[in-house]
Amino acid sequence: MAATAIGADERVARVGPLRRLLVKPELGSLIGAVVVFIFFASLSDVFRSAQGIANWLDPASTLGIMAVAVALLMIGGHFDLSAGVQTGTAGLASGLLTTYYGLDTWLALALSLAICLAIGFVNGYLVMRTGLPSFIITLGTFLMLQGLNLGITKLVTNTVQVNNFDKVAGYQILRRVLASTVTIAGAPFEIAILWWILVTIGGSYLLLRTRFGNWIFAVGGERNASTYVGVPVRRTTITLFMLTSTAAWFVGNTQITRLTSIQAQAGFGQELIYIVAAVIGGCLLTGGFGSAIGASVGALIFGMTSQGIVYAGWDADWFKFFLGAMLLLAVLANQVVRRYAEQTRR
Amino acid sequence: MTEPETAPLLEIRDIAKTFGSVISLYGISTTVRAGQVTCVLGDNGAGKSTFIKILSGVYQPDRGELFLDGKRLILPTPRAALDAGIATVYQDLAMVPLMAIWRNFFLGSEPTKGWGPWRRFDSETAKRTTRKEMLDMGIDIRDPDQPVGTLSGGERQSVAIARAVYFGARLLILDEPTSALGVKQAGVVLKYIVQARDRGLGVIFITHNPHHAYPVGDRFLLLNRGRSLGDFAKSEIPLPELTRLMAGGAELEQLAHELERTSVGQEMLEDIS
Numbered sequence A: 001m002a003a004t005a006i007g008a009d010e011r012v013a014r015v016g017p018l019r020r021l022l023v024k025p026e027l028g029s030l031i032g033a034v035v036v037f038i039f040f041a042s043l044s045d046v047f048r049s050a051q052g053i054a055n056w057l058d059p060a061s062t063l064g065i066m067a068v069a070v071a072l073l074m075i076g077g078h079f080d081l082s083a084g085v086q087t088g089t090a091g092l093a094s095g096l097l098t099t100y101y102g103l104d105t106w107l108a109l110a111l112s113l114a115i116c117l118a119i120g121f122v123n124g125y126l127v128m129r130t131g132l133p134s135f136i137i138t139l140g141t142f143l144m145l146q147g148l149n150l151g152i153t154k155l156v157t158n159t160v161q162v163n164n165f166d167k168v169a170g171y172q173i174l175r176r177v178l179a180s181t182v183t184i185a186g187a188p189f190e191i192a193i194l195w196w197i198l199v200t201i202g203g204s205y206l207l208l209r210t211r212f213g214n215w216i217f218a219v220g221g222e223r224n225a226s227t228y229v230g231v232p233v234r235r236t237t238i239t240l241f242m243l244t245s246t247a248a249w250f251v252g253n254t255q256i257t258r259l260t261s262i263q264a265q266a267g268f269g270q271e272l273i274y275i276v277a278a279v280i281g282g283c284l285l286t287g288g289f290g291s292a293i294g295a296s297v298g299a300l301i302f303g304m305t306s307q308g309i310v311y312a313g314w315d316a317d318w319f320k321f322f323l324g325a326m327l328l329l330a331v332l333a334n335q336v337v338r339r340y341a342e343q344t345r346r
Numbered sequence B: 001m002t003e004p005e006t007a008p009l010l011e012i013r014d015i016a017k018t019f020g021s022v023i024s025l026y027g028i029s030t031t032v033r034a035g036q037v038t039c040v041l042g043d044n045g046a047g048k049s050t051f052i053k054i055l056s057g058v059y060q061p062d063r064g065e066l067f068l069d070g071k072r073l074i075l076p077t078p079r080a081a082l083d084a085g086i087a088t089v090y091q092d093l094a095m096v097p098l099m100a101i102w103r104n105f106f107l108g109s110e111p112t113k114g115w116g117p118w119r120r121f122d123s124e125t126a127k128r129t130t131r132k133e134m135l136d137m138g139i140d141i142r143d144p145d146q147p148v149g150t151l152s153g154g155e156r157q158s159v160a161i162a163r164a165v166y167f168g169a170r171l172l173i174l175d176e177p178t179s180a181l182g183v184k185q186a187g188v189v190l191k192y193i194v195q196a197r198d199r200g201l202g203v204i205f206i207t208h209n210p211h212h213a214y215p216v217g218d219r220f221l222l223l224n225r226g227r228s229l230g231d232f233a234k235s236e237i238p239l240p241e242l243t244r245l246m247a248g249g250a251e252l253e254q255l256a257h258e259l260e261r262t263s264v265g266q267e268m269l270e271d272i273s
Helices: A017-022 A027-043 A050-075 A083-099 A105-130 A134-157 A171-178 A191-209 A211-221 A223-228 A233-259 A270-280 A292-311 A318-342 B048-055 B078-083 B101-105 B123-136 B153-166 B183-198 B210-216 B239-247 B249-261 B263-272
Strands: A181-184 A187-190 B010-019 B022-032 B037-042 B063-068 B071-073 B086-089 B171-175 B202-207 B219-224 B227-233
Touching: A027 A270, A027 A292, A027 A318, A050 A083, A050 A187, A050 A191, A050 A211, A050 A233, A050 A270, A050 A292, A083 A105, A083 A134, A083 A233, A083 A270, A105 A134, A105 A233, A171 A191, A171 A233, A181 A191, A187 A191, A191 A211, A191 A233, A191 A292, A211 A223, A211 A233, A211 B101, A223 A233, A270 A292, A270 A318, A292 A318, B010 B048, B022 B037, B022 B048, B022 B063, B022 B202, B022 B219, B022 B227, B037 B048, B037 B210, B037 B239, B048 B086, B048 B171, B048 B202, B078 B086, B086 B153, B101 B123, B101 B153, B123 B153, B153 B171, B153 B183, B183 B202, B183 B210, B202 B210, B210 B239, B219 B239, B227 B239
Parallel strands: B037 B202, B037 B219, B086 B171, B171 B202
Antiparallel strands: A181 A187, B010 B022, B010 B063, B063 B071, B219 B227
């Protein structure tokens, strides 16, 4: 770097390319993904075949869509523990409204979206209004939704699942949009993979190239400072919760369309996996730092590991161990990056 | 009294603010003129922060009025203050340490390009402008992508001031800009204050240090426990008197002794005289 004459501060010049690379939040997850791929690809031929790739991209896709939304929310400084059960709520609502109440499919989908948006709004509003940690607020809505999902499903169907979604009008169109497959190199790839890629691109664009994205970083990084410079903190936060709910709606309806039925407990426990993917992708638990692409790569690592263990012929129980170990590694790496980026000189 | 003939940019008349049973500010008045520095001095708990927050629209006063260019001014939000040309550089700088300099520089007022759904943050303009504005202040930041957290205190101060000036501030409020800094860095910030003043901005400089205030100030408002100890033009009050009013007799003498004993204090005393 050429020295510049005017008031050059020799200390500023020390920012080398390495440092700039280090503060890229998704770097760690990209390295991780390559390592995980090479590891399983060397253990199993199937893993690196077209069929294998289609198989591990499939779980990564729906998880990835959620992880991107959850990552944006985390960068904005909040958690949504209800995100997992909201996918269940969305699918159950669409299923019940059509198969049991005979509503038009599109109207049911719109209502299901409205329900999710309302949940997201309530989450965001309560967090902003009370100033309590979103962890507690959404833990509350998580438990409530879990109860509601089960309670209402049992009340209406007398079972714990909603079936026959393939009998509703317009199912074929839905199936084509949400659950069809595209054959590439002889292997069927789920259409959800395409949606996942689009959501990742959209999320990244939103985060890095729009005013709203700048506000997400700001409200998560330093809420008071954001208020002082005129960032609409409340609106930004509530919008993020509603975006997460929208993703849950999409994924929930993808699932019921794919399986033509949905369990009352669907999505339960997934909320932590979304957070794991976002953290592996470089999101700080404290907010203000992270990446949409990183979260997607986190989901990819999840997909590769969950399928790779099967292809490698290991017991599937090992999967959780690997996931946990990767989470720990990611958190430690993030900690270093944060200290690096935040270190202050007086 | 040798006040210049210009009309005051901002007039503060009889401001009061209470929080519950605590009177945080009572009966505060002063004026700020374009191209001048009004210093607000007071020890911890004097009400300086409340004073700033009223001027920047964070709090609304319970009593009293503000006049901008002779017109009544009401500031319901920080945004309204910014729109009126009042920019505040906070003690904690209102910056997000993990965000890049250029993102911080334009936070809340991001330039956009394109239209409709393609309206996006014009990052090229933002980066270019940040670099240029900082160069104008005599600092070459080189890499606007650096997180603000990696800058030194003085550099961050200068980013905040450059930001305020760029966004068309007519009145710059600086909240204790020198308090966290070393002597040398503090001197740099005092230079920025003079620079802003010479550009024709009105400056309100909040500090508890009369030795920082006196060299740059044109007007001095002294606060003590929420009340005004006086509002003086520079010609009306010499530095020893200002220091005495701020600290009170015995405390002042001790301070003077301490200052004489240390080399930093010597430097300071020399600077002042």
